[in-house]
Amino acid sequence: MSTLICHQxxxxxxxxxxxxxxxxxxxxxxxxxxxxxTAGCKMCKLCxxxxxxxxxxxxxxxxxxxxxxxxxxxxxxxxxxxxxxHPVTLELIGKAKELASVVNFPVxxxxxxxxxxxxxxxxxxxxxxxxxxxxxxxLKHFRIEPYTAAFEDFIQRIKPSSLLVGATTIGRxxxxxxxxRFRTGLTADCTTLEMKENTDLVQIRPAFGGNIMAxxxxxxxxxxxxxxxxxxxxxxxxxxxxxxxxxxxxxDPQQLVSSINVLKVTHKQIEENISDAEVxxxxxxxxxxxxxxxxxxxLAQLLGAQIAGTRPLVEAxxxxxxxxxxxxxxxxxxxxxxxxxxxGAVQFTAGMNSSEQxxxxxxxxxxxxxxxxxxxxxxxxxxxxxxxIEDIKGSKLLACAR
Amino acid sequence: MKILVCIxxxxxxxxxxxxxxxxxxxxxxxxxxxxxYDLFAIETALKLKEQKGGTIQVISMGPPQAKEVIREAxxxxxxxxxLVSDRKFAGADxxxxxxxISQGVRQLDDFDLILCGKQTTxxxxxxxxxEMAEYLGIPHIANVLSIVDLKDTSxxxxxxxxxTIEVAEIQFPCLLTVExxxxxxxxxxxxxxxxxxxxxIRMITFKDFQDNNETRYGLSGxxxxxxxxxxxxxxxxxxxxxxxxxxxxxQIADKLKQLKFV
Numbered sequence: 001m002s003t004l005i006c007h008q009x010x011x012x013x014x015x016x017x018x019x020x021x022x023x024x025x026x027x028x029x030x031x032x033x034x035x036x037x038t039a040g041c042k043m044c045k046l047c048x049x050x051x052x053x054x055x056x057x058x059x060x061x062x063x064x065x066x067x068x069x070x071x072x073x074x075x076x077x078x079x080x081x082x083x084x085x086h087p088v089t090l091e092l093i094g095k096a097k098e099l100a101s102v103v104n105f106p107v108x109x110x111x112x113x114x115x116x117x118x119x120x121x122x123x124x125x126x127x128x129x130x131x132x133x134x135x136x137x138x139l140k141h142f143r144i145e146p147y148t149a150a151f152e153d154f155i156q157r158i159k160p161s162s163l164l165v166g167a168t169t170i171g172r173x174x175x176x177x178x179x180x181r182f183r184t185g186l187t188a189d190c191t192t193l194e195m196k197e198n199t200d201l202v203q204i205r206p207a208f209g210g211n212i213m214a215x216x217x218x219x220x221x222x223x224x225x226x227x228x229x230x231x232x233x234x235x236x237x238x239x240x241x242x243x244x245x246x247x248x249x250x251x252d253p254q255q256l257v258s259s260i261n262v263l264k265v266t267h268k269q270i271e272e273n274i275s276d277a278e279v280x281x282x283x284x285x286x287x288x289x290x291x292x293x294x295x296x297x298x299l300a301q302l303l304g305a306q307i308a309g310t311r312p313l314v315e316a317x318x319x320x321x322x323x324x325x326x327x328x329x330x331x332x333x334x335x336x337x338x339x340x341x342x343x344g345a346v347q348f349t350a351g352m353n354s355s356e357q358x359x360x361x362x363x364x365x366x367x368x369x370x371x372x373x374x375x376x377x378x379x380x381x382x383x384x385x386x387x388x389i390e391d392i393k394g395s396k397l398l399a400c401a402r
Numbered sequence: 403m404k405i406l407v408c409i410x411x412x413x414x415x416x417x418x419x420x421x422x423x424x425x426x427x428x429x430x431x432x433x434x435x436x437x438x439y440d441l442f443a444i445e446t447a448l449k450l451k452e453q454k455g456g457t458i459q460v461i462s463m464g465p466p467q468a469k470e471v472i473r474e475a476x477x478x479x480x481x482x483x484x485l486v487s488d489r490k491f492a493g494a495d496x497x498x499x500x501x502x503i504s505q506g507v508r509q510l511d512d513f514d515l516i517l518c519g520k521q522t523t524x525x526x527x528x529x530x531x532x533e534m535a536e537y538l539g540i541p542h543i544a545n546v547l548s549i550v551d552l553k554d555t556s557x558x559x560x561x562x563x564x565x566t567i568e569v570a571e572i573q574f575p576c577l578l579t580v581e582x583x584x585x586x587x588x589x590x591x592x593x594x595x596x597x598x599x600x601x602x603i604r605m606i607t608f609k610d611f612q613d614n615n616e617t618r619y620g621l622s623g624x625x626x627x628x629x630x631x632x633x634x635x636x637x638x639x640x641x642x643x644x645x646x647x648x649x650x651x652x653q654i655a656d657k658l659k660q661l662k663f664v
Contacts (some may be wrong), residue, residue, distance in 0.1 A: 034469070040464070041493070042492060081565055176529035179496075185495065186496060188526070208527075214631050262568055375657060379650045
């Protein structure tokens with residue numbers, strides 16, 4: 001087992017304090033001239049690298065390795081409710097194809113549900129090599145035991161090197177269960193995925209509330225698993241001619257048993273969803289009063305935009321919680337986003353920084369939103385927005401007159 | 403009924419910087435608190451106990467100071483608490499953490515219901531609950547919005563799916579992860595603080611576990627490795643415009659036209 005040891009004989013009064021100070025987790029405790037490593041240790045090895053030389057030592061054991069050659073291909077979980085395929089699936093197919101091309105892997109889909117054979121055809125228009133379908137009445141609703149059993153069967157049968165799962169309600173529940181069953185790594189909410197020549201999947205995700213990016217690998221186990229949120233990757237173009245094939249898979253009746261019984265399914269009211277919006281106007285704390293929302297609404301209407309905002313506006317009740325962008329709200333990836341009076345805390349920008357065009361209007365030239373905006377406009381929204389409304393109206397009139 | 407709630411001590415703030423020279427995390431202070439999502443799980447347990455009676459235990463994993471959050475749970479009305487703590491668990495990722503806690507749970511009791519918050523504010527993965535359920539061999543439902551009905555051998559819950567809300571009944575024993583706002587968490591009580599201040603917190607260490615295979619815990623038991631950490635990227639293709647509001651708005655309108663948004 002890898003372990004961290006402290007060479008107590010090399011300790012002296014001066015380096016003890018240095019080591020205590022170095023540990024960012026407060027896991028080194030000074031006790032009567034000796035140094036104790038507590039359960040707070042995160043094995044960051046900072047004390048080894050930055051501490052007084054030779055005092056702390058990290059002893060690494062040889063990890064058990066996996067035969068990477070016997071795990072091939074990239075699998076994508078087809079996320080759906082009652083056969084309606086969630087678009088994140090297509091985005092993951094797009095990413096899987098990119099990753100697969102590096103190491104010359106096939107791309108597979110695993111589709112678990114009921115009455116879905118026809119729906120599987122649709123996937124063949126996006127360039128997957130093979131779709132594995134588990135079609136049973138017991139799989140009509142997402143229930144954890146049979147879905148995990150089907151996923152397990154797919155992995156045993158195909159031995160995919162990597163698996164991509166949408167970070168949807170279902171994906172976030174199913175993927176960890178599967179990962180634990182195979183005692184393998186799972187990285188949540190990846191924002192970047194890359195493939196190494198040795199088939200290791202490089203997974204990058206925001207950590208600590210998006211204040212830091214962590215690059216994660218899973219070198220000694222297979223399959224490597226990652227979840228990715230909707231609107232992070234790009235869906236491939238739909239091809240007219242289908243390619244690839246569909247394979248129906250069988251399960252034992254006992255694998256379909258569940259102690260969960262779905263009693264009722266109610267469809268949520270279809271409402272405007274900022275996650276699907278192509279154009280968004282996002283407002284922040286610089287908005288002084290609720291009546292000023294009228295001006296925002298007018299601009300939004302002119303641009304065919306949906307209105308979104310930051311958390312303080314939700315708390316003020318000026319927009320509803322479903323319109324909140326950010327880590328505790330929604331992730332959006334519109335073609336255009338105009339932020340008005342938003343300073344650009346990472347909690348917000350993590351939810352919108354992959355938008356195609358970012359316009360930011362803010363009075364403060366040092367606002368961090370300007371670090372991510374493509375067009376940073378230093379100005380007061382109360383002066384710029386009314387003028388902009390007039391300018392857009394003017395050019396629309398002109399267009400009509402022509 | 404016997405209920406267990408999993409709780410975690412998290413940093414009081416998510417403000418974190420990377421030292422640009424050393425590439426090392428700079429954590430300011432040691433300020434910490436209970437993961438806010440766990441309060442909803444504790445409240446759910448208390449509500450269920452009010453209905454059916456029984457006991458509520460909490461379990462946490464972390465350094466000895468994580469006892470603080472167990473004390474906080476006592477102040478809310480939780481009956482017993484245990485802390486899984488050992489140097490051997492250092493450096494655990496999601497998988498190793500889930501396995502470690504599941505081993506701890508096995509030391510405590512057979513529970514009817516295990517409740518977890520939706521996720522933590524420091525790890526943010528929402529994965530530990532489902533992975534624990536797998537290791538304990540019990541079914542789980544995530545994203546529970548509300549409790550519909552509590553029966554003797556099962557519970558009916560509403561779960562939040564992408565486009566639907568589903569009502570499902572799940573047999574005990576099981577694990578649920580609950581959404582924020584399922585119930586309004588109560589505040590810790592001062593009276594309970596006094597009456598529970600000497601209550602013992604059970605410490606569970608590696609040697610108490612059934613599975614003493616060291617390679618399943620801590621860094622060794624963690625399949626994922628952090629290769630590096632770095633600050634979020636800054637978009638380099640950017641322009642900054644200044645001027646009078648008339649100039650600025652005209653410039654924006656022109657650009658929007660050019661990009662075909664107008």
